[in-house]
Amino acid sequence: MDKSYAKIIVKGSPITKSNFKLFNVKGRAILPYNSGKYHDRYAVYEEQIAYECRSQNPGTVISESLIAILKVYYKSRKRHPDTSNITKSIFDGIEKSGLIINDAQIRKIVTEEFYDRENPRFELELFGESYYNLKYIVSRNDPIKEKINYSPPPNRKKIHKSIVKPQNCGKKSSSPKCQICGKPLQRDEIISANNGKTLICKDCFNKLFK
Structure with a gap:
């Protein structure tokens, strides 16, 4: 219908x-x-x-x-x-x-x-649109309402780099691990998702779509 x-x-x-x-x-x-x-x-x-x-x-x-x-x-x-x-x-x-x-x-x-x-x-x-139309009206508040202020988003790129790249601070850094199979990841096989918060290996990534 x-x-x-x-x-x-x-x-x-x-x-x-x-x-x-x-x-x-x-x-x-x-x-x-x-x-x-x-x-x-x-x-x-x-x-x-x-x-x-x-x-x-x-x-x-x-x-x-x-x-x-x-x-x-x-x-x-x-x-x-x-x-x-x-x-x-x-x-x-x-x-x-x-x-x-x-x-x-x-x-x-x-x-x-x-x-x-x-x-x-x-x-x-x-x-x-054959039956309905939309009209825009913007009016001034009287009295003025309280402002809803927003903060800048966090710098997620820096967070992502800190996860992928080991930090040398005098201590031996552990490699990131695949969050599906748990094996340590080499830098050339990391696949990231969810803005760098999730890391998986190529093998697990390929299995998702079989």
Whole structure:
């Protein structure tokens, strides 16, 4: 059934694809799904989105251009993914469900960030542009609200280098180990993921995709 409106609610803390990528020896990003490890979490989340999308909108397929209103509810104000990265992760799951033909249909999108410790989730509404339009209104607060200030992100590159490169401080440094099989890693066989926090060997990396 071709419609011009759909709504999807998926419970659980929203996550972003960028934190679950592994990189092969050519630098290409790959998302594993059967490693039995932490990195499978994104693939499971994408499947959850697709399932909920189809369950909540049975038989619906939207083929026209769309306006998207996305409300993301995090558990914590301090620790959560960048909201700007959330949209791609969510629409990958929506496209996979078959509700839309291609995520390129999203021509206008409004994303709002909220906090709900007891019920983290995202709520997405899709509006066909043949029936709906979006008007932008920005007004001045009166009275002025309290500012929400942000700190610069940590220098993750330095953290990554400190993990991969042994530090010679008068003591013998131990080699980093593969976090799947546990064997010591040589510098030329390290494959990193999760912004350098996860290190695996080439053998284990190749097994993930067999």
